[in-house]
Amino acid sequence: MTVKSDVVEFARTLIKGDFEANDRYEQKLDAEGWDDWPSFLSALFFLAVERRFQGRYDKAEVIRFVAELRAGATEGAAPLDPANAELLIKAVFDQSVQLDIAPAAMGHIQTLVAYRILSQEKLSDEHLNDLLDEARQIVDEGPA
Numbered sequence: 001m002t003v004k005s006d007v008v009e010f011a012r013t014l015i016k017g018d019f020e021a022n023d024r025y026e027q028k029l030d031a032e033g034w035d036d037w038p039s040f041l042s043a044l045f046f047l048a049v050e051r052r053f054q055g056r057y058d059k060a061e062v063i064r065f066v067a068e069l070r071a072g073a074t075e076g077a078a079p080l081d082p083a084n085a086e087l088l089i090k091a092v093f094d095q096s097v098q099l100d101i102a103p104a105a106m107g108h109i110q111t112l113v114a115y116r117i118l119s120q121e122k123l124s125d126e127h128l129n130d131l132l133d134e135a136r137q138i139v140d141e142g143p144a
Contacts, residue, residue: 003136007036011044012132015118036139038107043138045110047131048117049092057093062086069116078108085109 006028013022029037053061066085073080084101088109091097099106123131 003036003040003139004032006032007034007040008132008136010037011040011135012128014115015123015128017119038103039139040135041107041110041114043135044118044132045088045114046092046138047135048114049089051121052117053089053093055093057090059086059090062089065089069112072116080109080112081105085113089113 006025010022010025010029013019013025052065063082063086066080066082066089069085070080070082084105087097087099088101088106091099101109118128118131
């Protein structure tokens with residue numbers, strides 16, 4: 001599967017905080033379809049979590065991160081279930097984790113977590129391009 005460039009650009013504008021451009025991509029994807037987004041978001045989430053937790057699961061650090069994420073939520077934002085967020089992050093490091101999270105809730109968690117991690121890193125354009133290319137490659141190669 002080849003990820004549509006609009007999906008990648010939607011993620012790029014979100015991470016860079018270019019919300020005006022992000023809104024334009026969102027409208028375009030609303031019209032054309034979001035088919036590639038769930039897979040691309042999952043790959044981006046995986047890469048972001050790996051970066052943030054340096055390839056290892058630390059329960060206390062994950063709990064702190066999720067608490068900070070929830071504390072920084074804007075008023076009126078959809079609530080984030082901390083248990084599901086912690087479990088989804090744990091699943092990056094432990095393939096035996098059983099997830100029973102609705103797809104919409106999973107997407108919400110993945111978006112918030114990836115956005116928080118990657119926007120805080122203030123990646124250069126070159127590093128962001130590399131990361132987005134890596135996420136695209138993960139999706140293109142499919143499950144192992």
